[in-house]
Amino acid sequence: MYVENVGDFLKAHGIKPSYQRVKIYEFLMNTVEHPTVENIYKALNGEIPTLSKTTVYNTLKTFIEKEIAMVITIDENETRFDADTSLHGHFKCEVCHSVYDFDVKADEISHEALEGFEVREKQMFYYGICKKCKQES
Numbered sequence: 001m002y003v004e005n006v007g008d009f010l011k012a013h014g015i016k017p018s019y020q021r022v023k024i025y026e027f028l029m030n031t032v033e034h035p036t037v038e039n040i041y042k043a044l045n046g047e048i049p050t051l052s053k054t055t056v057y058n059t060l061k062t063f064i065e066k067e068i069a070m071v072i073t074i075d076e077n078e079t080r081f082d083a084d085t086s087l088h089g090h091f092k093c094e095v096c097h098s099v100y101d102f103d104v105k106a107d108e109i110s111h112e113a114l115e116g117f118e119v120r121e122k123q124m125f126y127y128g129i130c131k132k133c134k135q136e137s
Contacts, residue, residue, distance in 0.1 A: 009068075013068050074099065091126040092126075093132075095129055
């Protein structure tokens, strides 16, 4: 994902572009790691000494409300975040715990069983062992 000017992007989505918000969104946008609040806090705390975990959490909550980020709850022990809000799947490795994106073709998925339902969110998760861990075993 690429955004030329994060401040303008945030403004366009009704978010005041504070320095902390810009840095948090830049980090989220530029990582493929699907970070947790703790990951984001640790990565940015050196650059922004006044940053708190509460600020990170509240900023991510705002991003989710404005639909410029999504929460990923692959398992009940961990909440991760993703700036890519397009329809795609996630694979979590049971060994290294990394989370990988994969493409999903929505037009190839049958939705007949959901006729009459109101779908508010779509997520697809796969679990197993990633290529790297499988090669190492």
